[in-house]
Amino acid sequence: MTVGEATGQTGTSSVERCLVEVRNMILTGELLPGEKVHQADLAAQLSVSRIPLREALSRLQAEGVLTHRPNSGYQVSRFSSEDLTELYLMRRLLETELLRSAPLGAQQADRLQEINERLRKVDASTDPETYQAINHEFHFHLFDASPLRLVREEVDRLWYRSGFYRSLYLHEAPTALQVLHEHGLIIDAVRDEDIEELIRVTDEHRKGTERLAIERLGRSRRR
Amino acid sequence: MTVGEATGQTGTSSVERCLVEVRNMILTGELLPGEKVHQADLAAQLSVSRIPLREALSRLQAEGVLTHRPNSGYQVSRFSSEDLTELYLMRRLLETELLRSAPLGAQQADRLQEINERLRKVDASTDPETYQAINHEFHFHLFDASPLRLVREEVDRLWYRSGFYRSLYLHEAPTALQVLHEHGLIIDAVRDEDIEELIRVTDEHRKGTERLAIERLGRSRRR
DNA sequence: GTCGGGCGTTATGCATACCGAAGGTCATGC
DNA sequence: GCATGACCTTCGGTATGCATAACGCCCGAC
Numbered sequence: 001m002t003v004g005e006a007t008g009q010t011g012t013s014s015v016e017r018c019l020v021e022v023r024n025m026i027l028t029g030e031l032l033p034g035e036k037v038h039q040a041d042l043a044a045q046l047s048v049s050r051i052p053l054r055e056a057l058s059r060l061q062a063e064g065v066l067t068h069r070p071n072s073g074y075q076v077s078r079f080s081s082e083d084l085t086e087l088y089l090m091r092r093l094l095e096t097e098l099l100r101s102a103p104l105g106a107q108q109a110d111r112l113q114e115i116n117e118r119l120r121k122v123d124a125s126t127d128p129e130t131y132q133a134i135n136h137e138f139h140f141h142l143f144d145a146s147p148l149r150l151v152r153e154e155v156d157r158l159w160y161r162s163g164f165y166r167s168l169y170l171h172e173a174p175t176a177l178q179v180l181h182e183h184g185l186i187i188d189a190v191r192d193e194d195i196e197e198l199i200r201v202t203d204e205h206r207k208g209t210e211r212l213a214i215e216r217l218g219r220s221r222r223r
Numbered sequence: 224m225t226v227g228e229a230t231g232q233t234g235t236s237s238v239e240r241c242l243v244e245v246r247n248m249i250l251t252g253e254l255l256p257g258e259k260v261h262q263a264d265l266a267a268q269l270s271v272s273r274i275p276l277r278e279a280l281s282r283l284q285a286e287g288v289l290t291h292r293p294n295s296g297y298q299v300s301r302f303s304s305e306d307l308t309e310l311y312l313m314r315r316l317l318e319t320e321l322l323r324s325a326p327l328g329a330q331q332a333d334r335l336q337e338i339n340e341r342l343r344k345v346d347a348s349t350d351p352e353t354y355q356a357i358n359h360e361f362h363f364h365l366f367d368a369s370p371l372r373l374v375r376e377e378v379d380r381l382w383y384r385s386g387f388y389r390s391l392y393l394h395e396a397p398t399a400l401q402v403l404h405e406h407g408l409i410i411d412a413v414r415d416e417d418i419e420e421l422i423r424v425t426d427e428h429r430k431g432t433e434r435l436a437i438e439r440l441g442r443s444r445r446r
Numbered sequence: 447g448t449c450g451g452g453c454g455t456t457a458t459g460c461a462t463a464c465c466g467a468a469g470g471t472c473a474t475g476c
Numbered sequence: 477g478c479a480t481g482a483c484c485t486t487c488g489g490t491a492t493g494c495a496t497a498a499c500g501c502c503c504g505a506c
Contacts, residue, residue: 062285150309
């Protein structure tokens, strides 16, 4: 699936472009949870016809980020705090398996360190998209090293599904500092090849983000 | 003069019908792993145009049962034994959570007993589809009782993804007897409200089916 | 004033038709 | 025998049209 990269998309299909665009619109908050997706307008905005757009929407429905009501169209899925808890539960279970099967060591740690330094240089509040992209890169550098291909794809999906809510808090400065610190703990565990410690600090890191996401979720409930 | 009248399914959309039909074609082996999906023929066979069919295929791609190559179309995903192992690993992790959060007791056990009796009466070799449906009902009776809605949906997807390979062995008579016996162990654990025992026997049950699926997978590799 | 129902507008779901392009196939020529 | 090129199939995408269901609005009744 790979939500993220493939930046040089010259030869990509319209469906693929629609997928990327709509995903980004959700992640950036351009499309808010609960909002209806107007097919004709969106198609015009993306300079495609309704057919490839509908195929993309159909896939996004299967991915869980859109819901569909017959004859009423698509709307952005609205997650309750219970839903978020479930997403994070699944992430914990599956990510742990990825970490257990990933190769650790100094080489991985150096690479993670380099990514974390790039993350440190980004101002999360002014450029949240870049910040999120690098944060994603940090965690998936280990996940990608795992031979568990299908599990990795599932984790990618889970990250994406909770992406909008993650964007609610990730830009906050105190959070960013805390994130950098916890990433440091993860790097240490990777360098020491201490798998249990790695899982422990990763769980802590995730638990913190889950707490923040649920807090902000409650706070963003107006209307 | 809509097509819906011909089949009598006026309530469901064409996309939904395509989804169900294609899924069944994969589960029953009418569409084999690796086989290409001819859109025009399949659309004609399902009495729909290519548009809703393509939306359904797009969703099935997101679900992992179809793969797509640009300008070459869709084909049924081919799973390696490693892939199957991953699917079963994820099933174990997620199903365990469902069982932990599901209510147990005599009432649930009675219902499972009733389902298992219906399963006993079905000849798996002559009516594999009914057999599979009831087997699914047995396991998902507990899963459905869990409050973890999203986890349940993921497990559903995982079951479906390995569905074709499950169909390779489930019809065999000795397997059927073993299945009924192991279901009995599950029922006992549910009645005793012994969650750890329930997880243990369920793991054993799943491990057995995984072993069979991988065996048959190797056996079905010709080409 | 408010509630409920009828009506028109709008958007969706789907079919048909058509086009360009990518790929595979087959025959031809060297 | 192998490379090459013409042909044809299929895919990806667009435009268009229409039937139907949902939404919104207005108006009348209470």
